[in-house]
Amino acid sequence: MDEFERYQFDLNGYLLVKGALTRDATSRCLAAADIMEQRIASTIDDEPHFVGHYGLRYHYDEELGCSSYQTNHGGGGLQYVVDDFLNADPAFDAVVGHETVMSYVHRMIVGPVKIISSELRYRHRGNITGTHMGGPIDARNRYSFFGRQQTASSESRENAVDFDLLNVRVLYALHDMPEENGALCVVPGSHKANFHSPYGPDPLKEPGMKVIPMQAGDALLFTENLRHGGYPNTVDRTRKTLHLCFGPIWVGSQSPAHYDGVVHVTERAWQRYSEAQRSLLPPPSPMLGLGAGVPTSNASFQAMRRLQAEVEELARRNAELERRNGQLGGAFRALLESIAGAFGRALRRPN
Numbered sequence: 001m002d003e004f005e006r007y008q009f010d011l012n013g014y015l016l017v018k019g020a021l022t023r024d025a026t027s028r029c030l031a032a033a034d035i036m037e038q039r040i041a042s043t044i045d046d047e048p049h050f051v052g053h054y055g056l057r058y059h060y061d062e063e064l065g066c067s068s069y070q071t072n073h074g075g076g077g078l079q080y081v082v083d084d085f086l087n088a089d090p091a092f093d094a095v096v097g098h099e100t101v102m103s104y105v106h107r108m109i110v111g112p113v114k115i116i117s118s119e120l121r122y123r124h125r126g127n128i129t130g131t132h133m134g135g136p137i138d139a140r141n142r143y144s145f146f147g148r149q150q151t152a153s154s155e156s157r158e159n160a161v162d163f164d165l166l167n168v169r170v171l172y173a174l175h176d177m178p179e180e181n182g183a184l185c186v187v188p189g190s191h192k193a194n195f196h197s198p199y200g201p202d203p204l205k206e207p208g209m210k211v212i213p214m215q216a217g218d219a220l221l222f223t224e225n226l227r228h229g230g231y232p233n234t235v236d237r238t239r240k241t242l243h244l245c246f247g248p249i250w251v252g253s254q255s256p257a258h259y260d261g262v263v264h265v266t267e268r269a270w271q272r273y274s275e276a277q278r279s280l281l282p283p284p285s286p287m288l289g290l291g292a293g294v295p296t297s298n299a300s301f302q303a304m305r306r307l308q309a310e311v312e313e314l315a316r317r318n319a320e321l322e323r324r325n326g327q328l329g330g331a332f333r334a335l336l337e338s339i340a341g342a343f344g345r346a347l348r349r350p351n
């Protein structure tokens with residue numbers, strides 16, 4: 001990140017890195033996304049499913065190691081979001097520890113970083129991503145400019161950085177993405193706004209909204225604090241993009257599939273990764289994020305279901321006991337009152 005980029009990133013809240021991913025890596029990722037598309041579309045309503053953060057209904061595909069949901073923020077067209085897509089195909093390994101992007105990420109986050117979410121998005125004709133973020137938001141997404149260079153206590157002074165972000169989002173364009181193909185849009189500078197936007201979620205209704213057309217292989221980095229959304233896709237081509245979030249190593253998952261937990265890495269993907277790539281991800285584990293119980297197999301899914309049913313039953317019994325407790329308390333109070341009354345009357349009775 002040179003001084004021009006640093007200035008622009010601080011000023012606007014985003015940075016467009018042209019041609020970040022090689023042509024070859026980009027077309028391999030696009031081919032993988034194309035192959036997955038039909039499978040995602042035809043299974044998204046299937047079992048097993050679980051409910052993630054924000055109440056999103058996910059279908060877990062054990063073979064791909066991905067969890068998907070569909071959404072429609074408006075505009076009519078559908079959007080499929082595939083969480084943990086990195087597991088699905090070796091082509092995506094190119095964005096795990098991608099050198100060009102990591103060199104920027106390391107200038108924006110203090111200390112060791114990791115991937116806190118990975119999403120493959122398919123946005124169909126008519127789809128809009130509602131505008132969100134911007135203004136005074138919680139620390140996990142807030143833009144923090146330290147004001148003078150700082151180092152992580154466990155690292156050398158060479159790694160001094162100006163920014164102190166907990167969430168840097170990187171969007172890779174897998175094909176050329178002009179405005180009409182549903183390009184990402186942002187309100188430059190909104191990461192420093194002191195008020196929430198009163199304009200609502202329709203990106204077409206917000207003055208100051210800037211659409212960022214991209215070409216295949218470009219990477220757009222932005223602070224999650226930046227107000228952003230997806231412009232309407234008005235053409236037949238489905239827009240396909242890869243989205244990664246990076247944070248300090250101690251930050252929880254940003255993905256609604258395992259919010260505040262850890263991202264899901266399959267054994268197969270882990271075996272493909274180099275040591276440098278592994279340092280950006282947690283080791284494989286059953287997909288039991290803290291935010292939602294996510295199965296890794298039908299057997300564990302059934303076990304999870306049983307546990308959930310048990311918890312629900314215990315909660316029901318607890319509520320019943322509390323109700324009875326309340327009744328008993330009432331009866332006991334009534335008894336005490338009647339004893340006190342009888343006692344009082346006895347005392348007042350003339351001898």
Ligand SMILES: O=C(O)CCC(=O)C(=O)O
Nearest residue numbers: 129184228229230231243
């Ligand atoms: O790609 C889009 O349309 C919106 C993406 C987005 O909201 C995000 O990556 O946070």
